Amino acid sequence: MPKDQRVPEPDISGAPARTLRADARRNRTRILEAAEAVFAAKGPSASTEEIAQKAGVGIGTVFRHFPTKESLLKAIMHAVAVRLTEETRALAAEGDPATAFFAFFTRTVEQAAEKKTVVDLLAQAGIPVTVAKPVLALREAVEVLVGKAQQAGAVRPDVRVPEVMALLIGVCQASLHTRWEPDLRARTLAIVFAGLRPAATAG
Amino acid sequence: MPKDQRVPEPDISGAPARTLRADARRNRTRILEAAEAVFAAKGPSASTEEIAQKAGVGIGTVFRHFPTKESLLKAIMHAVAVRLTEETRALAAEGDPATAFFAFFTRTVEQAAEKKTVVDLLAQAGIPVTVAKPVLALREAVEVLVGKAQQAGAVRPDVRVPEVMALLIGVCQASLHTRWEPDLRARTLAIVFAGLRPAATAG
DNA sequence: CTGTAACCGAAGTGGAGACTCCGATTGTAG
DNA sequence: CTACAATCGGAGTCTCCACTTCGGTTACAG
Numbered sequence: 001m002p003k004d005q006r007v008p009e010p011d012i013s014g015a016p017a018r019t020l021r022a023d024a025r026r027n028r029t030r031i032l033e034a035a036e037a038v039f040a041a042k043g044p045s046a047s048t049e050e051i052a053q054k055a056g057v058g059i060g061t062v063f064r065h066f067p068t069k070e071s072l073l074k075a076i077m078h079a080v081a082v083r084l085t086e087e088t089r090a091l092a093a094e095g096d097p098a099t100a101f102f103a104f105f106t107r108t109v110e111q112a113a114e115k116k117t118v119v120d121l122l123a124q125a126g127i128p129v130t131v132a133k134p135v136l137a138l139r140e141a142v143e144v145l146v147g148k149a150q151q152a153g154a155v156r157p158d159v160r161v162p163e164v165m166a167l168l169i170g171v172c173q174a175s176l177h178t179r180w181e182p183d184l185r186a187r188t189l190a191i192v193f194a195g196l197r198p199a200a201t202a203g
Numbered sequence: 204m205p206k207d208q209r210v211p212e213p214d215i216s217g218a219p220a221r222t223l224r225a226d227a228r229r230n231r232t233r234i235l236e237a238a239e240a241v242f243a244a245k246g247p248s249a250s251t252e253e254i255a256q257k258a259g260v261g262i263g264t265v266f267r268h269f270p271t272k273e274s275l276l277k278a279i280m281h282a283v284a285v286r287l288t289e290e291t292r293a294l295a296a297e298g299d300p301a302t303a304f305f306a307f308f309t310r311t312v313e314q315a316a317e318k319k320t321v322v323d324l325l326a327q328a329g330i331p332v333t334v335a336k337p338v339l340a341l342r343e344a345v346e347v348l349v350g351k352a353q354q355a356g357a358v359r360p361d362v363r364v365p366e367v368m369a370l371l372i373g374v375c376q377a378s379l380h381t382r383w384e385p386d387l388r389a390r391t392l393a394i395v396f397a398g399l400r401p402a403a404t405a406g
Numbered sequence: 407c408t409g410t411a412a413c414c415g416a417a418g419t420g421g422a423g424a425c426t427c428c429g430a431t432t433g434t435a436g
Numbered sequence: 437c438t439a440c441a442a443t444c445g446g447a448g449t450c451t452c453c454a455c456t457t458c459g460g461t462t463a464c465a466g
Contacts, residue, residue: 064413127381167391170376191362
């Protein structure tokens with residue numbers, strides 16, 4: 001019985017614990033890609049079997065890499081959070097802070113309209129008490145972005161981050177339920193942006 | 204075999220098909236009340252058994268009155284839609300149209316924060332192609348309310364109903380996910396309202 | 407090339423929940 | 437009061453899904 005020790009957790013982030021066999025590493029990547037696609041389309045309620053099928057592996061392989069469906073979901077959320085955070089930071093760093101915030105808002109809503117994963121992630125980010133580090137990082141990146149937009153006079157100074165997050169989450173949620181034409185999305189965002197801008201700048 | 208004919212559907216609306224026995228009518232009412240409470244708290248994923256228990260009847264009785272979980276859900280949605288529509292019409296009929304719309308918006312969000320049923324209902328109402336009559340009536344009532352508010356100059360004339368519905372749904376959805384203190388809710392609504400008002404009136 | 411340990415995957419397990427069946431119960435007509 | 441048919445209710449069925457198991461397969465060291 002040569003195996004008595006087992007890797008306690010295949011780890012959440014993305015890098016395997018240590019020298020994973022070649023085929024194992026390949027399958028792990030496939031599973032992550034398939035899971036991201038399926039979760040984005042159908043939400044967290046999608047069955048593990050569907051993911052396995054889409055990845056071209058057996059269901060047992062999925063559970064070998066991710067002992068729980070939840071752990072798989074966390075891995076995806078982690079990846080999405082990191083990506084969103086990077087985008088947000090890039091926007092905050094470069095160019096005009098006045099337009100950066102509104103560009104971020106619009107872009108996030110556009111993504112959310114097609115990816116349930118983004119919406120679920122944002123819903124987590126909206127709750128003040130956040131456990132996961134990547135989600136916390138996303139929150140902070142948004143805070144920076146809002147702060148800069150306010151300093152630039154593009155957003156009313158009395159607006160706080162929580163309500164911005166609430167609005168962001170709300171519009172994203174709504175974009176999932178109603179099939180938005182780009183036109184409707186634009187008009188809805190226009191109203192929200194009008195509410196966020198200083199009174200003088202509105203219109 | 205004296206029974207060969209059976210009522211094809213216990214009907215969705217609320218009134219029993221015909222002279223229901225006394226205990227049956229009482230149980231039907233209890234089931235509806237219990238279902239409304241449970242669905243409002245836990246959403247449509249709540250189990251039928253929990254509803255039966257809360258109503259103090261066996262699960263068989265629930266399925267006798269409502270052959271499908273979906274039919275029970277429809278009955279509840281119907282009732283909620285009718286109630287919301289009446290409230291909305293009353294607001295549109297009475298007093299100041301300028302404040303009526305904002306009062307409606309605020310009140311609906313407050314209700315949605317505690318009742319998942321309301322949110323699910325609104326999500327249906329947001330889709331242009333609506334099947335159920337009560338939901339359609341709700342949409343029309345909102346249209347009247349928005350129209351009057353616009354004529355009174357309280358809402359920008361270029362705003363259309365779909366984006367108002369989208370915003371309403373969005374804020375309601377968001378209020379479910381984040382545990383809102385009244386303070387945050389008020390600030391979020393203030394932003395949306397500022398975006399809806401004519402530029403001159405804002406502030 | 408060969409042994410072996412790690413890996414794969416599909417059948418199997420257990421539980422949850424929607425829905426059914428049928429003997430026990432009860433309202434109600436006569 | 438009695439009979440009977442409608443109603444009740446909960447044990448049982450069926451399906452779906454997360455998760456496990458284990459014999460077959462494969463990558464990699466020697």
